Amino acid sequence: MKRVTNPDAQAFRIAAFLEAATWAGLLVGMFLKYVTKTTEVGVQVFGQAHGLVFLAYAGLTIVAGIRLRWGWWPTLVALAASVPPMFTLLAERWLHRSGRLQSPAEREAERTADRESA
Numbered sequence: 001m002k003r004v005t006n007p008d009a010q011a012f013r014i015a016a017f018l019e020a021a022t023w024a025g026l027l028v029g030m031f032l033k034y035v036t037k038t039t040e041v042g043v044q045v046f047g048q049a050h051g052l053v054f055l056a057y058a059g060l061t062i063v064a065g066i067r068l069r070w071g072w073w074p075t076l077v078a079l080a081a082s083v084p085p086m087f088t089l090l091a092e093r094w095l096h097r098s099g100r101l102q103s104p105a106e107r108e109a110e111r112t113a114d115r116e117s118a
Helices: 007-035 041-067 072-080 087-097 104-117
Strands: none
Touching: 007 041, 007 087, 041 072, 072 087
């Protein structure tokens, strides 16, 4: 896999990781609050953090989708990935493997190189 150097793609990747991490923290917090009934601190802390990161992820996904020219389907898939826990990591991996985290110019240069080598 190619290294991601585009700033929009890097911001998206960081947001995807943080969204998954705060989801995990919120799930642990909910377990502690509702199952063990020991503390609500996890929900208070990670609930707020997850809300903020969720909004940032959604915004950065739209920005990356436009600037990196993903098209509507990959952008919607990336947005929908923010709903189930940890799916933003799967979306990031899919977008990376499909080359969508490269700039449009980098993708075109790769296509041209592939055509010339064939």
